[in-house]
Amino acid sequence: xxxxxxxxxxxxxxxxxxxxxxxxxxxxxxxxxxxxxxxxxxxxxxxxxxxxxxxxxxxxxxxxxxxxxxxxxxxxxxxxxxxxxxxxxxxxxxxxxxxxxxxxxxxxxxxx
Numbered sequence: 001x002x003x004x005x006x007x008x009x010x011x012x013x014x015x016x017x018x019x020x021x022x023x024x025x026x027x028x029x030x031x032x033x034x035x036x037x038x039x040x041x042x043x044x045x046x047x048x049x050x051x052x053x054x055x056x057x058x059x060x061x062x063x064x065x066x067x068x069x070x071x072x073x074x075x076x077x078x079x080x081x082x083x084x085x086x087x088x089x090x091x092x093x094x095x096x097x098x099x100x101x102x103x104x105x106x107x108x109x110x111x112x
Contacts, residue, residue, distance in 0.1 A: 046075050046083045051092065051110070060096050060109040084108075 036052065039045040049071025054061045066072055072080065084102045087093045096107040 043079070043083060043086075046072065046079055047087055050083055050087060050108075054093065054108050054110055060107045063102060063104060063106040063108065066108060 036048065039048055049069065050066065053066055053069040053072060057065075067080075075083070081102075084093070088102065091111050093102075093108050094111055095102055096109045097105065099106050102108065
């Protein structure tokens with residue numbers, strides 16, 4: 001029974017609003033988790049790890065520090081280069097130092 005008084009059950013508007021808020025926030029939490037943590041391929045997982053590392057930094061992340069981050073440190077050079085190029089080509093990241101190709105000395109920042 002959905003009531004604080006089983007003998008005379010009553011569901012108030014506040015009860016419905018409270019339940020709706022719980023459901024709404026639960027769905028939002030699941031969507032956010034899926035967006036951040038689920039990926040369809042190793043390449044997508046690496047790109048998400050790069051974006052997460054840059055987001056966690058304050059004002060950008062140097063390339064050398066990116067190489068130490070979880071989800072990035074175990075990738076090989078080719079995978080990392082491809083992921084960074086894809087993120088640059090899709091205008092998600094840039095080098096704050098203005099370099100056309102990311103690498104040693106680059107400071108990565110998000111564009112949006």
